[in-house]
Amino acid sequence: MSLTLSARLNTELSALRDSGLLIRPRVLEAPQRARTRVDGVDVVNLASNNYLGFADHPEIKARAAEYLQTWGAGAGAVRTIAGTLQIHEDFETQLAEFKHTGSALVLQSGFTTNQGVLGTLLQPGDVVVSDELNHASIIDGLRLTKATKKIYKHSDPADLDRVLSENDTEGLKMVVTDGVFSMDGDIAPLDELVAVARKYGAVTYVDDAHGSGVLGAEGRGTVHHFGLEGAEDVIQVGTLSKAWGAVGGYAAGHADLRQLLINRARPYLFSTAQPPAVVGALVAALELVQRDPSLMERLWSNTRYFKAELATLGFDTMGSQTPITPVLFGEPEAAFEASRRLLAEGVFAVGLGFPTVPRGLARIRNIVTAEHTQADLDFALGAYERVGKALGIIGA
Numbered sequence: 001m002s003l004t005l006s007a008r009l010n011t012e013l014s015a016l017r018d019s020g021l022l023i024r025p026r027v028l029e030a031p032q033r034a035r036t037r038v039d040g041v042d043v044v045n046l047a048s049n050n051y052l053g054f055a056d057h058p059e060i061k062a063r064a065a066e067y068l069q070t071w072g073a074g075a076g077a078v079r080t081i082a083g084t085l086q087i088h089e090d091f092e093t094q095l096a097e098f099k100h101t102g103s104a105l106v107l108q109s110g111f112t113t114n115q116g117v118l119g120t121l122l123q124p125g126d127v128v129v130s131d132e133l134n135h136a137s138i139i140d141g142l143r144l145t146k147a148t149k150k151i152y153k154h155s156d157p158a159d160l161d162r163v164l165s166e167n168d169t170e171g172l173k174m175v176v177t178d179g180v181f182s183m184d185g186d187i188a189p190l191d192e193l194v195a196v197a198r199k200y201g202a203v204t205y206v207d208d209a210h211g212s213g214v215l216g217a218e219g220r221g222t223v224h225h226f227g228l229e230g231a232e233d234v235i236q237v238g239t240l241s242k243a244w245g246a247v248g249g250y251a252a253g254h255a256d257l258r259q260l261l262i263n264r265a266r267p268y269l270f271s272t273a274q275p276p277a278v279v280g281a282l283v284a285a286l287e288l289v290q291r292d293p294s295l296m297e298r299l300w301s302n303t304r305y306f307k308a309e310l311a312t313l314g315f316d317t318m319g320s321q322t323p324i325t326p327v328l329f330g331e332p333e334a335a336f337e338a339s340r341r342l343l344a345e346g347v348f349a350v351g352l353g354f355p356t357v358p359r360g361l362a363r364i365r366n367i368v369t370a371e372h373t374q375a376d377l378d379f380a381l382g383a384y385e386r387v388g389k390a391l392g393i394i395g396a
């Protein structure tokens, strides 16, 4: 007799429960803002990727509503059938201008973008070399390809050089890295990685999910941060769901990249286009970040302040260089207990343990946004001090 569905569900869920890995997402009972509500408690929110406060921004919501009224609730089809609205095309033109790239294409999410772009560009006989800490969506995207896959040590140009020197091909060579790493908040040394890639004729693929809207002039991203904008051998992908406040993914680069993706990328060909309200929100977000430099200034002054104060209290922020601010607890029990205690104090920050981060490096990941006020951050720091002392993470 074949296995029943309930037997499968039960086995899998029991295994997760027994290993302490069963996930139960916390539910936000108010909008995604610097202050929100979780489990009936009003909290300072350090858990989101809402870097610029765009997820619930009045101007962005107004534009989303306007697009909803004018263009409707849904795109109605995949883009190659009848789902490409004028607003999709216009936004892509604006995005390519913003990124200083020859072309840009928007997909439904950052996750599907990695699947679509890596799955399209890489073919048998190609060599792709990926940072050991790259995001899960890159790993899954690479699983879709028949290229030879190799790993280099995290952000290590010398190791990248070694791997490339040992893996020559007549096919395409590609180096793949996150721009900003989502668990540690460190920035990839992109200038050095691109230099090594060029030495071997490889293109560089940067997933800038956490760098776009955060790094570079007006949030143009990690590629701009390193002065590499306009390079034809650099492909930028990213998400429109973090700093940009809505949802979606993009690929930007070589002038012909868009055309090939339109013809081959499976999420583009087989999944419905973004709804108009989302496009409206993104158009407004792109305008706002260029018009109001105070957003980036606040993001970064909040980041510097929060990190410096945590360090003064004695916490280890793990060398983070961006608004992603991990606080090291070591063992997962300590991180999860601290997260519970912080929530009881009115601070929402998520504990992360293995397999999301390496064993022994369990942490709470805090993300500072432009929307936090000094009072929000001081409130969170007060809670951190009490919880850290109670758990013996910092001195009493």
Ligand code: PMP
Residues within 6 Å of the ligand: 109, 110, 111, 112, 135, 137, 178, 182, 207, 209, 210, 239, 240, 241, 247, 248, 249
């Ligand atoms: N790449 C990276 C580096 C990410 O951190 C994320 C988000 N977790 C994604 C891709 C996926 O983006 P999205 O949420 O838009 O699917």
